[in-house]
Amino acid sequence: MNLFLRTKKRLSRFVNAFFKKRQSRIGIYGPPNAGKTTLSNRIVRDWTGDALGPVSQIPHETRRARRKEGITISNQNGNSVTIDIVDTPGVTTKIDYQEFIEYGMEKDDAIKRAREATEGVAEAMHWLREDIDGVIYMLDSTLDPFTQVNIMLVGIIESRNLPVLIVANKLDLPDANPSAIRKAFPQHPVIPLSGLEGNNMDELYDKMLEYFG
Amino acid sequence: MIQGVQINLISGDRLDKMTTMEKIRLILDDVIEGNIVVLETGLTPDEQSKLIEVTMLEITPDGFSGIEMETYAPKRSSSMGGGFFAKLLGKKGSGTRMTVIGPANQMKTIKKDKDLISAWVSSR
Ligand SMILES: Nc1nc2c(ncn2[C@@H]2O[C@H](COP(=O)(O)OP(=O)(O)OP(=O)(O)O)[C@@H](O)[C@H]2O)c(=O)[nH]1
Numbered sequence: 001m002n003l004f005l006r007t008k009k010r011l012s013r014f015v016n017a018f019f020k021k022r023q024s025r026i027g028i029y030g031p032p033n034a035g036k037t038t039l040s041n042r043i044v045r046d047w048t049g050d051a052l053g054p055v056s057q058i059p060h061e062t063r064r065a066r067r068k069e070g071i072t073i074s075n076q077n078g079n080s081v082t083i084d085i086v087d088t089p090g091v092t093t094k095i096d097y098q099e100f101i102e103y104g105m106e107k108d109d110a111i112k113r114a115r116e117a118t119e120g121v122a123e124a125m126h127w128l129r130e131d132i133d134g135v136i137y138m139l140d141s142t143l144d145p146f147t148q149v150n151i152m153l154v155g156i157i158e159s160r161n162l163p164v165l166i167v168a169n170k171l172d173l174p175d176a177n178p179s180a181i182r183k184a185f186p187q188h189p190v191i192p193l194s195g196l197e198g199n200n201m202d203e204l205y206d207k208m209l210e211y212f213g
Numbered sequence: 214m215i216q217g218v219q220i221n222l223i224s225g226d227r228l229d230k231m232t233t234m235e236k237i238r239l240i241l242d243d244v245i246e247g248n249i250v251v252l253e254t255g256l257t258p259d260e261q262s263k264l265i266e267v268t269m270l271e272i273t274p275d276g277f278s279g280i281e282m283e284t285y286a287p288k289r290s291s292s293m294g295g296g297f298f299a300k301l302l303g304k305k306g307s308g309t310r311m312t313v314i315g316p317a318n319q320m321k322t323i324k325k326d327k328d329l330i331s332a333w334v335s336s337r
Pocket residue numbers: 031032033034035036037038039054055056057058059060061062063088089090091169170171172173193194195196197
């Protein structure tokens with residue numbers, strides 16, 4: 001290969017590397033305990049066989065954002081998208097360690113969990129401002145969606161013009177009410193599902209292909 | 214009933230002249246002291262995002278436990294239902310909503326009743 005060709009090849013590789021759109025990072029956001037990690041684990045397991053992190057009924061189980069790179073989701077029509085999934089700590093405006101004591105934790109552990117939880121929320125907000133390209137917003141559909149945190153977070157996501165899918169989770173529970181979530185967020189697609197039981201995941205994957213592809 | 218709690222009103226004019234961090238410091242310094250802050254014109258989504266972040270850094274065991282906050286559409290709305298919510302979301306980024314912010318451990322509820330904002334504060 002002559003010098004000209006070699007230079008040209010090297011240059012084009014450099015240009016490609018420079019301009020190649022990096023994989024979209026899809027953040028799983030929502031209030032504590034909505035089921036973000038349960039769903040993240042299911043998505044990651046469905047397409048790679050791995051898992052992302054531990055799940056707990058005690059809020060603020062996730063206190064560090066966790067990213068799983070290179071998940072390729074595809075459907076029968078041959079469409080596919082490769083993304084990173086970022087499971088984030090549940091967002092809130094208040095944290096009191098007493099809440100963890102009520103779940104039976106020792107005081108020292110509860111204080112430590114609260115401190116880590118505050119760092120986790122700050123980290124989640126930081127990721128949203130800097131590093132997230134699309135959002136799956138998780139809500140527990142047995143709870144009232146009209147909370148200040150939900151209003152604020154969806155507003156923040158919209159102001160960044162990020163594509164967003166809303167998941168009405170815990171559909172397996174008897175008092176699940178996904179229509180309240182639809183009413184609250186008429187401007188976004190709402191996908192009712194159970195991350196725990198895994199029903200209706202196909203609709204989520206189809207919407208992910210459509211919105212994050 | 215309001216007991217020994219100060220409510221500080223901050224005008225839109227004053228807010229307009231402040232940077233994001235100046236607003237956040239003003240709010241949090243007040244709220245950490247146990248006061249309630251009413252912003253005439255609210256915060257932009259980006260400012261809200263930073264407010265959450267800085268709030269988290271100020272939380273201490275048995276001390277400050279965070280904020281409670283409520284935003285209101287500029288015009289009085291009769292119900293707290295979907296219309297109210299849609300109006301909030303429809304006005305994204307405008308920063309023209311009145312916002313009430315207070316300490317989480319003291320604010321039981323903050324509600325807007327017609328043109329009057331009332332804050333119910335638990336007497337700890
Ligand atoms: N019934 C039911 N329970 C669920 C579902 N998804 C999650 N859960 C339960 O809800 C609790 C919280 O789940 P997580 O996945 O840890 O929730 P999270 O949103 O990651 O919570 P944080 O990390 O604390 O913010 C656990 O007890 C889960 O088993 C669901 O679809 N149905």
